[in-house]
Amino acid sequence: MDVIFTVATLTAGLRLAIPVAVAALGALISERSGVLNLGLEGMMLAGAFGGYSAADATGSPWIGLLAGIVVGFLFGLLLALFVVAGRSNQIVTGISFTLLAGFATTLLFQQQYSVGQIPPRINRIGLPALIIVTVVVFVVVAFVLFRTVAGLSLSAIGETPEAADALGYHVGRTRTLATGASGALAGLGGAMLVCGPLGLFIENVTAGRGWVALALVVFAGWRPGPTLVGALLFGLSDAVQLRLQGTDTAIPYEFFVALPYIVTLAALVIRARASHTPAALGVPFVRGAT
């Protein structure tokens, strides 16, 4: 089994962990404000497609990352329009948004790059630069959440929106921006997936990573540090999976295909009870409702 833990596997693990980590940090922001963003997978996919198209058009993968952020942010604001302003059910709305993004990106992709023709490879961003971006995102998210008034009031809104409202904080505005921010980071995560070492968009390229990110937030107890650890765990099991698919083992390789999801499930189970859920998570705020 020593071949598994080579430097190459570790590097691959890091590479696979990064998009999930960034998207999970996004989910963390909206969930701490009380909005469950189940559109995360869709926003990641939309960001991946937006990032790929922009990088393909301009030749710069960095513009791709920016495009991913913008697409994700707009998608996040649209979700906020439904679940914050419209107070629609967050679970149902989020799932619909993810389905919508799946079909919309497939349609656009089919339109832009016709079937049979190999979609162009784009210029790629190297792993070190992606790591720096991830660290910057992590530091900014952690700093804003725990060291600024905006971040602390955001968490207060996720715990007791009534009290925060009574103190004069804008519940709706904060939640809208937090949902937009979660979309922006999910979009960035998606763009980092395609503008990174992959350099390619394929239909449904995110393959459930947005859902994994949501599970990791639970595993991490809504804290940024453990979120990174969880993402690394997922990335490593994904890398081991890719590694073992080529080798001849007694265990069927399909087990390794399922491994990252089994690990995520295990992480969800181990930590679900212990973690501290924001008290108002998923609950629309109506002034004077309680």
Added chain:
Amino acid sequence: MSLGVGAVEAPTGPIGRVLGRSVSSGAVAAVLVPVVAAVAALAVGAVLIGLTTGDPIGVYADVIDGIFFAPRGLSDTATTATPILLIALGYAFAYRARVFTIGAEGHYLVGMVASVGLITSGLLRDLPGPLLIVVGLLAGAAAGAAWSALSGVLFVRFGASVVISSLMLVYIAEAVLQWANRVGIRDPESFVPASRSVGAATLPIVPGLDVHLGFLIAVAIVPVMAWVFARHRLGYRVRALGDNPEALDANDVPAGRIVIAVLLVSGALAGLAGFIEIAGVNGRINDSASLGYGFTAIVVALVGRLNPVGVLVAALALGALDIGFEVAARSSDLPTSMAGLIQVLVVVFVVGGDALVERFHGTGAR
């Protein structure tokens, strides 16, 4: 017991009240919103077709032609609608209880693999066809129910979110399917990974209808589910769980047990759909068995207002849209994902429309 513990399901408080609300906010809005949403989605679809392939009126004429006037239009619609209808009935039941599973694709695949594996095994394959069909139906339902109940157990015992665990189990089920086709229940004669053929368990075509028996089974389950919703003790408890979980606890009915019961029912229906699809249409499982019906059915359940009859109407409409667009795509370069996009737009508009209706015509129930 609070269902919100460490999980994203938080049925207490106003979450999901939209669901309960949309049902109770008047029958007019309940029917009108999906109809308006469907018209709006088709209008957006027309604009998109205009932007991509050019002629929306021609395409929609082809769609209508394909559904109502093509030789197999209506029977293909019924065939396509069958698995979606069964899965959506299960979702409707679960969502009524605010148990938000999204993993039916996994239950469907596991039901498929288990039932085909069992009836094509050396032990059973020489039994007469009708008996094999009954065994296949039961095995599919049992396997789907078991896979679904896993999410329930993880939730009740560990507080793990059903939304996320059920989806993780879809990916695991897809791996199981690939393994089954490659090794587990592979047809040794086949060059590509594919399961053994169901043989004598092939569902018969209903005389005069040109549709396999599975469609009738699915339609027959509609009134059964309507009865369970309205009259059966479990249906009552599901509604109680959806409305007020504390009341159940106060009456010594453990909410966790009902969550598992609900997941068993919805998983069984999806597993049943898995067997029916293979025995009715393909005859064997291949690697493209996962077509996303488990996700399309979420749309159907929501557009059908979590009501069995509504789900039937929505499933037929969606099946028709699929078939119509498939036919239309033959005579133009219409993107294959257009039908799916329009279907999802319907549900997005339904969700948005409900929020608007609520805004401007508050039910005053609060």
